[in-house]
Amino acid sequence: MKRAITITEVALRDGSHAIAHQYTTKQVATIAKALDEANVPYIEVSHGDGLGGSSLQYGLSRTDEFELIETAVAVCRQAKIAVLLLPGIGTVKELKQAARLGAKMARIATHVTEADISAQHIAAAKELGMETVGFLMMAHMAPVEVLVHQAQLMESYGADVVYVVDSAGALLPHEVKERVRALRESLEIEVGFHAHNNLSLAMANTLAAIEEGATRVDGSVRCLGAGAGNTQTEVLVAVLDRMGIPTGIDLYKMMDLAEQLVAPILPKAQEITRDSLTLGYAGVYSSFLLHAQRAAQMFGLDARDILIELGRRKVVGGQEDMIVDVAAEMARPKAAVGEGGVR
DSSP: OOOSSEEEEOTTTTHHHHTTTOOOHHHHHHHHHHHHHTTOSEEEOSOTTOTTOOBTTTBOOSSOHHHHHHHHHHHOSSOEEEEEEOBTTBOHHHHHHHHHTTOOEEEEEEETTOGGGGHHHHHHHHHTTOEEEEEEESGGGSOHHHHHHHHHHHHHHTOSEEEEEOTTSOOOHHHHHHHHHHHHHHOSSEEEEEOOOTTSOHHHHHHHHHHTTOOEEEEBGGGOSSTTOSOBHHHHHHHHHHTTOOOOOOHHHHHHHIIIIIGGGOSSOOOOOHHHHHHHHHTOOTTHHHHHHHHHHHHTOOHHHHHHHHHHTTOOTTOTHHHHHHHHHHHHHHHHHHHHHHO
16 A cells, blocks of 8 residues: 555544543444544554543543553554553553553654653663654744754654654644754654644645655544644545545545544534634643633633633643643632622
């Protein structure tokens, strides 16, 4: 199967954020099987925050993630199951368990300036015989030269691919181009790109990355991902086909599974709302969306104000506990005025 561009489908991991980590084994079996039959080469499955992510801080999973991974592996004939791991949230123990269950790719994710914490996990994944991806999140928060250095670290640890990850959906096309170009000129390994659609730029940014030499890109069927979702896989397949770039994926089957299997499980249509737009505008981690909305409701605030403040403070992925703290702090003057009025 000729593939000029290799697509990893992330709806069964990134999309977990959008449904508050409530995937069932039946849903994962049905969707993974259909993706496999459409010739999608890699399907990422885990809690939205990766292995070990099910917690009060990040959100409890309805189903144990290892059951979901085992289920996906069992129904796929050609697709390889990928897992995400953020060092500190997930450990080598969970990585080994995922490998035992049949996961073939490990995507080791760190904040864009913290690649040094990925060495142990990248080495462990390689020892387990897994294809290993370095995943540099929140790539908009670092200058290009810093990104290059961090990517070189991941390459030196043994990563097979390094991704530029636009976790906030904040990058503009020219910024994607300069980042991917710099990595292509500095690395011997493949370069990938992961987009979010908060500024309606996921497709444009993905094409910009491909134009600069990225050969691995992510997509989420029906745009099912955190925030406003990712680059919509079936649309990406259609666009690349129009451009004469083979992905090896069956477009009609992708369209059908998006319509018949994924759309019915969405709590609401995946669209750019005022809050998800604010994520991209403020440069805030896309998985903060539901957390910020809950905090806004709890403290009688506008979720946009919370997200803007989180962006001003440069809060990063993994600091979800700070969302409530920030909201409580913002609500304090308002409460004081209310109390004063009573007196």
